[in-house]
Amino acid sequence: MNRRDFLKTGAAFIGAGVFIPPVFHKALLVLEQQSLRGGPADDGRILVLVQMAGGNDGLNTVVPFTDTLYYDARPGLSVPQNDALPLDSKTGLHPVMGKFKELWDKGVVAIVEGVGYPNQNFSHFVSMDIWQTADPNLKLADGWLGRYYEKHKSESQAPFLGLAIGGTLPTSFRTQAVAIPSVQNIASYQFQKDALGSSIAAARVQALLSLYLERSSEIGYGPLFYETILAAGSSTTLLQDANVSYQPSLQYPSDALATAFRIVAATIAADVGVKIFHVAIGGFDTHANQLEDHP
DSSP states (O other), X not given: OOXXXXXXXXXXXXHTTOOOOGGGHHHHHHXXXXXXXXXXXXXXXXXXXXXXXXXXXXXXXXXXXXXXXXXXXXXXXXXXXXXXXXXXXXXXXXXXXXXXXXXXXXXXXXXOOOOOOSSOOOOHHHHHHHHHHTOXXXXXXXXXXXXXXXXXXXXXXSSSSEEEESSXXXXXXXXXXXXXXXXXXXXXXXXXXXXXXXXXXXXXXXXXXXXXXXXXXXXTTHHHHHHHHHHHHHHHHHHHHHHHHOOOSSOOOSSHHHHHHXXXXXXXXXXXXXXXXXXXXXXXXXXXXXXXXXX
């Protein structure tokens, strides 16, 4: 159920005297006060960010195979000119990137080179923060997508606006105004139960929701509490259902990246309105073992 349906159905049920857990009444009032105007036409596009965590070697990924400076500076690390998969007369992909080359040949891949910022700080961590906040001066606390969520949350009918696959929320998604779920494992992404039984577990969840929704939405972080508990409730249910109903046409490998992509695909297939996803693959600080590890 998306935010608009939740508002309309919930308000109608309350008006008709149909029972809705009291814990959601205040949440409905908050949503009612929000501007839920129609968003821009949905053209079907979805953004999936794949973060290659670490300091990936861009020059051995997109190889300048006609540049003598490249080979002079890297006598032991460079990709031989004849091994590169040519993109044009000057650049080519690393030889293990054959699948990317196929996508390039189909015209569905674009490559942007030379991305950086003035007076570079050579710390991976500072550079990551600059990239994910889109702020070279690091004066902004929220991520660039977090600011996008804040600007467009009232236009969206989705129950939650983005989804990060991993143990922590990436800085690019960070915002103090919108709750974005971060999921590492679908099976564990739900209100946990134990041997006390389902009735006790349901009462525990009810108590938790009551605590979150107790405070007035006008005070401090009240609106964020409402957003968080609504996103938690809706995302746990929707993602569990999406995972069960998803019938992939291929066999996913068992590695972490493939598992993350399966969650993304299942969510897209469920058509719940989520348009931005983040997954990460680590290990790109290859350092001394570059020739063996980078491929």
